[in-house]
Amino acid sequence: xxxxxxxxxxxxxxxxxxxxxxxxxxxxxxxxxxxxxxxxxxxxxxxxxxxxxxxxxxxxxxxxxxxxxxxxxxxxxxxxxxxxxxxxxxxxxxxxxxxxxxxxxxxxxxxxxxxxxxxxxxxxxxxxxxxxxxxxxxxxxxxxxxxxxxxxxxxxxxxxxxxxxx
Numbered sequence: 001x002x003x004x005x006x007x008x009x010x011x012x013x014x015x016x017x018x019x020x021x022x023x024x025x026x027x028x029x030x031x032x033x034x035x036x037x038x039x040x041x042x043x044x045x046x047x048x049x050x051x052x053x054x055x056x057x058x059x060x061x062x063x064x065x066x067x068x069x070x071x072x073x074x075x076x077x078x079x080x081x082x083x084x085x086x087x088x089x090x091x092x093x094x095x096x097x098x099x100x101x102x103x104x105x106x107x108x109x110x111x112x113x114x115x116x117x118x119x120x121x122x123x124x125x126x127x128x129x130x131x132x133x134x135x136x137x138x139x140x141x142x143x144x145x146x147x148x149x150x151x152x153x154x155x156x157x158x159x160x161x162x163x164x165x166x
Contacts, residue, residue: 001079002057002065007039011075018072019056028052086111104129132164 006012016022025036028048034041042049057065069076085092093111094101104110112127141147141161155161 002062002069002076003079004053004069005075006042007075009037010073012036012039012042014072014074015053018068018074019053021052021056024052025049100127102127102129105132134162134164137161137163 004015006015016025028034028045029036029041032045032048034045036042036045036049060068066076080089090096093099098113098116099111100114101109102112110129114127115124118124138152141152141155142149147155152161156163
């Protein structure tokens, strides 16, 4: 099983061409009064469009489908669960520069995405572990709420706030 995406005009045209469904697609658009040049109209008719494409996929082996979709420039990928993606797909691993592995306290090693965009003149930052509960309590009370150290200590003593446990 594969997933195909036809959001952009080029993606859509590649799907129609590789599946050799141009006439059927045009007839369906006319029948439904839709314009499949518009992504919203394709989305509205997605189930009917799928039924037009299914015979093409069913008539081919998985390898034939993969080769044909790739050659046609179709945006596609194997259908998989998120668990399968993370376990098996190199695109969702540290082999992909978008991801890195961080050590998240109390959890362990965690695959984490970095910023997908880089801008000239701005330093890119590496992903960091999420803060622990209470890690910034005193800092927030002091800097944002402008509380004195005595006021903060009183909140701790009254067990209203707490710092992160070690």
